[in-house]
Amino acid sequence: MSNIRDTYLPYGKQWIDDDDINEVVKVLKSNYLTTGPAVSEFEEAVANYVGSKYAVAFSNGTAALHGACFAAGISNGDEVITTPLTFAASANCVLYQGGVPVFADIDPHTYNIDPEVIERKITSKTKAIIPVDFTGQPVNLEKIKEIADKNNLVVIEDAAHALGATYKGEKVGSISDMTMFSFHPVKHITSGEGGIITTDNKEYRDKLVQFRSHGITRDADKLVENHGPWYYEMQFLGYNYRMTDIQAALGKSQLMKLDKFVELRKTMIEKYNDSFKELPQVKIPYQDANGSSSWHLYILRFDTSKLKADRKEIFEALQKQNIGVNVHYLPVHLLPYYKELGYEKGIAPVAEEVYTEIITLPLFPAMTDKDVQDVIKAVKQVIESHKKLV
Structure with missing residues (x-):
């Protein structure tokens, strides 16, 4: 065969321009490299884009999925149904919480999880469904939501591939109980590494915010005691999953494109x-x-x-x-x-x-x-x- 290319063409690659670089430089010259205003600005921008009430940013997409599993109350022995044709993180996040991933086969046409198989996999131990929008094509959200409502299950949509996608005219990220987007360099936009959960549920939002920062809160309404304005409490075992302002500035700039x-x-x-x-x-x-x-x-x-x-x-x-x-x-x-x-x-x-x-x-x-x-x-x-x- 004749040689078509002399240089290697990767399957995926980020596109960074001067606007992105300038926004990152602004943060580097500011007082905050992390836990500053850029993160909340990025969260607000993503929420506005997809049409959700809240968005909570994480250090990466896997961390965001872990946070969603925690917020959904998944714990030891709980079963969570997901697709086998996905990256390992879609199931690993269940294991992190002591849960049991249950794999439901895919539709042979869409390659997305098959709702009919989901129904057959539900047991008394099933707590949630993690459908994956494989390649960017939304899953059958209407049917999955119907199944979830009937069985009192939480839907955590893994939309790592699907930022910018729509389902029946609605933006992905505004439909499921929680939706995760990833900002790895091969995804639609990048923050270097990064992930986010969108939701309309304030209880989930509050748990996610606390979970990503060691389980610590300074919220006076949540404190068991209050020794003064310096006081904080660690109320459960959380993780250091915070997104930096450097990442958020890049992500917000990329979102514009x-x-x-x-x-x-x-x-x-x-x-x-x-x-x-x-x-x-x-x-x-x-x-x-x-x-x-x-x-x-x-x-x-x-x-x-x-x-x-x-x-x-x-x-x-x-x-x-x-x-x-x-x-x-x-x-x-x-x-x-x-x-x-x-x-x-x-x-x-x-x-x-x-x-x-x-x-x-x-x-x-x-x-x-x-x-x-x-x-x-x-x-x-x-x-x-x-x-x-x-």
């Missing part, structure tokens, strides 16, 4: 779909009419029955073309640590099959049209060289 970033992603998606939709060897992403994806990831599913190669060979052939492909994700229950906990292959057959056939292509706002065309050429060239002759 979010809609532009999402539109750029959608433009690239259209080019990918137009180029791949007629190829019998691949399946382009399904688009649910109820939701507008924010397109964190673009995943192609390869039909290896039509190819003289397995997924690994296709993956390596694309890498040799300097196309920074990836795979999202190895199902969580197949990870060694989870196997040690007793989870077995076969409990989520749809997710397990999908995993063996998917490859994530590069997708980020700073990609040029040439970058997009290089990916398209590389995929077509690799397929052509490996396709079975009919």
Whole structure:
């Protein structure tokens, strides 16, 4: 095969401009590098954007999920239903609280958690559902909320992929009991590391704020005693999960460009779909009419029955073309640590099959049209060289 690119194209990358840098420099020159005003300003901006009453920022998305599990009251032995096709943090946050992750298989079209499977997994020990908006496509929030209300469950939406997405005209982040967004550099906007929980529930908000700062409060209305204006109390075991003002300043600046970033992603998606939709060897992403994806990831599913190669060979052939492909994700229950906990292959057959056939292509706002065309050429060239002759 001819070489398409001389330089490596990553699957994801941040886009930082001078406005972002200037906002960070302002904080560096200020009196506060952490626990200052920039964090609350960022929280307010995110809440206003998604349409929630509150937003509570954390040092990273995993910490935010941990906080949400605490606020929901998850504790020893409580079961929490989530998807296996996700990053480990979606389940790890349950373990941190002593809970038990229960994996419900995915819908074969959307790759999101299947509400019908959720219903079958509910027991007397079930406390919450953590649905994941995989690749940026919202889950069936209407059905999941209906299931949760019927069974008195808390919905903690893992929307790490879905900032800027909508479901039936409403912004993701304004619908579930709590919603988590991540600001890792490959996400829609970045704060370096960072995460946030949005909610309309003041009780959850107050627990999250206290949890992220060692379980400590200075709120006079909550104190058991009060020795004076210096006094504070640690009322439960919390963590140091605070976001810095440096992170928040970058995040707020990036948020101003979010809609532009999402539109750029959608433009690239259209080019990918137009180029791949007629190829019998691949399946382009399904688009649910109820939701507008924010397109964190673009995943192609390869039909290896039509190819003289397995997924690994296709993956390596694309890498040799300097196309920074990836795979999202190895199902969580197949990870060694989870196997040690007793989870077995076969409990989520749809997710397990999908995993063996998917490859994530590069997708980020700073990609040029040439970058997009290089990916398209590389995929077509690799397929052509490996396709079975009919």
